[in-house]
Amino acid sequence: MTRRTTQIVAGNYYHIYNRGNQRDRIFFERENYLYFLRKIRQYFRDAVVVICYCLMPNHFHFLLLVLCDDFSRRMQNLSNSYAKSINKRYNRVGHLFQGNFKAKLISNDAVLLHLTRYIHLNPVFGKLVRRAEDWEFSSYREYIGLRKGTLPEPDVILDQFKEFREYQEFIVSYQEEHFEMIKEYVLE
DSSP states (O other), rough: OOSSSSOOTTTTTTEEEEEBGGOSSSSHHHHHHHHHHHHHHHHHHHEEEEEEEETTTEEEEEEEEEEOEEEEEEEEEEHHHHHHHHHHTTTEEEEEHHSOOOEEEOOOOHHHHHHHHHHHHHHHHHHOOOOGGGGGGBTHHHHHTTTOOSBBEEEEEEEHHSSSHHHHHHTTTTHHHHEEEEEESSOO
């Protein structure tokens, strides 16, 4: 296993992501997405604050405040457990993920805010839906009051806005130049 270039230190925000081996799917049906979210709860209860997330057919994104000192071990255990379950369910063999998960330390509040937009718009960028709220496997619905989920804690971001509609306007106001601020924090 290769040594991680970004050390995960409790008390910091990170963009955590990974994708399927050879960019193949990691989620094959609705139940896979739900199972992965259950695994997140299982392995990270009281160990992280989930700011936002998005699960895509061939990759995932989490924006987290890490609270534990053993995050990497937990993430490795989650990835191994999920991969074994998927391989068994679909009679697959081999690696499900491209490699170790990626972690980018978030340097400031502006980057944190803009990364939530990037993560929530991922299904739109991927042409899976026309509007971010139409993608079931993202925390965006919690952010705009369409779902009362308990995994994400959007107040870290929403406290910067007077009401969630302002956050919605922030999301739809995305312009290409906004990507410049966060490009070093996203999938290569």
